Amino acid sequence: MTTTSDGVRAKAREAIRNQPYKTHTILSSLLAVQDALGFLPPEGLDEVARHRNTTVNEVWGIASFYPNFRFTAPAKHVVEVCWGPTCHVMGAQPILRGLLQRLGLHAEGDTPDGAVTLKMNTCLGVCAHAPAMSFDHRLAGHMSPQKALAGLEKLRSGDQPAHAGHDGARTASGGAR
Amino acid sequence: MTDAYQPLRKRADGVWAGLHAKPWIRVSTGLQGMAAGAGEVLEALRAELSRQRVDATVSEVGTTGLCYAEPLVDVHVPGTARTLYHNVTPEQVARIVAEHVKAQRPIAEWAHATADGTLEGVPPRGELPMMKGQVRVALRNAGEIDPLSLEQYVARGGFEGLDKALSGMTREQVVQEVRDSGLRGRGGAAFSTGTKWSFLAGNKSPIKYILCNCEEGDPGAFNDKTILETDPFTLVEGCIIAGYATGASNGIVFIRHGHHEPIERTTRAIEACYEAGLLGKNILGTGFSYDMEVSLVGESYVAGEETALMEAVEGKRSMPRFRPPFPAAVGVWGKPSNINNIKTISYVPEIVRQGAKWFAGIGTERSKGTVIACLSGHIKYPGLLEVPCGITMRHLVEVMGGGEPSGKRIKFLQTGGPLGGMLPAAQLDMVLDFDEMSRAGAMFGSGGLIVCNEDTSIVDLTRVLLAFDQMESCGKCFPCRLGTSHLLEILERACDGRSRPTDLDLMDRVGRNMRAGSLCGHGQLGYNPVSSALKAFADEFKAQMSDAGPIPIPPFVGPRSTRRGAQMTGDTPTAQVYPEFVINLQPVTTASQQPTAAG
Ligand SMILES: Cc1cc2nc3c(=O)[nH]c(=O)nc-3n(C[C@H](O)[C@H](O)[C@H](O)COP(=O)(O)O)c2cc1C
Ligand code: SF4
Ligand code: FES
Secondary structure (H helix, E strand, C coil): CCCCHHHHHHHHHHHHHHCCCCCHHHHHHHHHHHHHHHCCCHHHHHHHHHHHHHHHHHHHHCCCCCCCCCCCCCCCEEEEECCCHHHHHHHHHHHHHCCCCCCCCCEEECCCCCCEEEECCCCCCCHHHCCEECCCEEEEECCCHHHHHHHHHHHCCCCCCCCCCCCCCCCCCCCCH | CCHHHHHHHHHHHHHHHHHCCCCCEEEEEEHHHHCCCCHHHHHHHHHHHCCCCCCEEEEECCCCCCCCCCCCEEECCCCEEEECCCCCCHHHHHHHHHHHHCCCCCCCHHHEHHHHHHHCHHHHHHHHCCCCCCCCCCCCCCCCCCCCCHHHHHHHCHHHHHHHHHHCCCHHHHHHHHHHCCCCCCCCCEEEEEHHHHHCCCCCCCEEEEEECCCCCCCCHHHHHHHHHHCHHHHHHHHHHHHHCCCCCEEEEEEEEECHHHHHHEEEEEEHHHHCCCEECCCHCCCCCCCEEEEEEEECCHHHHHHHHHHHHHHCCCCCCCCCCCCCCCCCCHCCCEEEHHHHHHHHHHHHCCCHHHHHHCCCCCCCCCCEEEEEECCCCCCCEEEEECCCCCHHCCCCCCCCCCCCCEEEECCCHHCCEEHHHCCCCEEEHHHHHHHCCCCCCCCCEEEEECCCCHHHHHHHHHHHHHCCCCCCCHHHHHHHHHHHHHHHHHHHCCCCCCCHHHHHHHHHHHHHCCCHHHHHHHCCHHHHHHCCCCCHHHHHCCCCCCCCCCCCCCEEEEECCCCCCCHHHHHHHCCCCCCCCCCCHHHHCCCCCCC
């Protein structure tokens, strides 16, 4: 990842310019920046404002509304757990509690060492295989607290590539919450 | 037939015949399949085919609907029965390739069903409990074709409907056909599609939009995404027909960001149609021009509401607009617009191709055609079913879904998503009909049916639904913004055994205010889960809320933030700032129960 402010700006600009869909809006530009950088740095918000010829306030107002945007650099891995009603009745809560405990977190968020983001998703779209999770965007169904912890360890030990590329990114939710 | 369609059809038929001339292996790699491990199976299959030097076509198809059987591998080898292997593991792949594909001996012990031909001891697919009784219209190609192949779609009758409309029907006739078919919206409000189209057709603006809604935020529903990842061309064809019928210039498919397969496949289907002259200028040489594109939105449930959707397409916060003006007058970018659900549009090609009479012959008096139900929860055969309206919920759940798998009693179904309701088991004989279900307080909504057995606490599940409604409230109007927070607090108290004597009354007052005073369906319907749960399980609620020893319900780990940045669980500030949320708003119209119906 680029660390200099100018580098970040250049990347954001490129993402905005090359966004894949025909109609460019503030929202589509924000999604493009987040997809490219993994989050929305201040430089990214500023570039979106310039591109759309509007104020940073306006851009920020939209960015802050959608919970899939994040404003700090992402952790190395992302683990998502569905807490939607199907997964709830099929046992999502023990999975969540187990993961929170293992990660030393009290709520969804990043571990202090920046290794893992735990996200709660309202529905990963694979309710037929509830309870469902994803590890670096790889979907996994029929989970249990044990399987969840095993999956987490596998991630942390580097068995799976961090931020699986396009082949691995077959998920109901690429966004962060 | 137009001159332009003929060669396309001929090419498609050639491709189709070619596919059947050698081994063709279809693997369900929709979202559902991937969650069950289809990715690893596909990898193993490709490796095994090359290791054993077999010349076979491998297609990634979307989902077949038989989610319980995934990973599902469908093997067609000329001269043998086309066989569906269920719950396939990567380890099984080598033998399937060696015995079925190479030696032409299907493996009966691993087979779930045959799709063509017969195999000793293996049922035909149509006789599977989950398939028997299905009528597949919108899902007609599910699991049959490669979602990215225009030729395969056309070979199965694709674009015949569009060709028929463009070559032989006036715009008015198409609108009338859809109206006569009795098709009603499948996005929740069940409004007549033909009537809705006639509003847009009546507006003579040169730029008009058809919006196809795949926000699909309802947890428990996955049928819109399934259509887009399994058969995106049916949506694209339906949208072009809708454009022709209403005189629209542009179609927009609206999908939640992050749903990789539906987005990717829809985008590629649109591109393929441009290349084939099915989109763009002078479609099929008939002079009709129409453009389509994909638009993405961030995570927001309310973005599925039609006016919020228009805001999101314009790149803003997905907050609903005040109506009137209605979308058919002022819609996206200020232009006249029509919004339909993905399923609704996906019926259109077959309605035009086979005629209104055929479609209207399926279903009940007022609910025509089929519905796509998503079964999940405590059920033997979770998955996707397309069934004619008019069958009973009992048949759907107990026969087609196989009933509760562990022998426990089914307690209720959660239907219609987080703004829907609870249908107690005692009412399972209800016929699947939009009007009958909404009269019973259980909307059919988008088709999600979550089966809950006797171990499920109704208070607990109601709390989860309200946690969802509270988190997703866009915050634009206070009856919903505060009401959902307040209801959640009361339910939290109930679960913790801290209910106050006035809580039941308070819930009722808050709920009535939400219904009467909210701007959009989110707030207007947000009390539904509570009211329907209270109606069906009053005793359980009262016991939980009395101080005579409530049953403990473990604390709920929920997401941290709402859209307004407030703490969601525990003591939200609402209770302190607004101790009695009791402004007594009166209903504006008596029709407020069905607020999303118009437009
Ligand atoms: C809060 C809220 C969320 C909604 N979400 C969706 C959705 O995800 N998909 C959908 O098709 N309709 C959704 N609707 C209904 C739409 O507003 C609209 O009625 C529907 O898309 C119209 O299509 P139809 O006539 O084909 O049913 C939602 C409504 C509300 C109030
Ligand atoms: S009812 Fe709720 S979701 Fe709808 S506009 Fe009001 S606050 Fe937003
Ligand atoms: S409710 Fe968990 S995947 Fe849909």
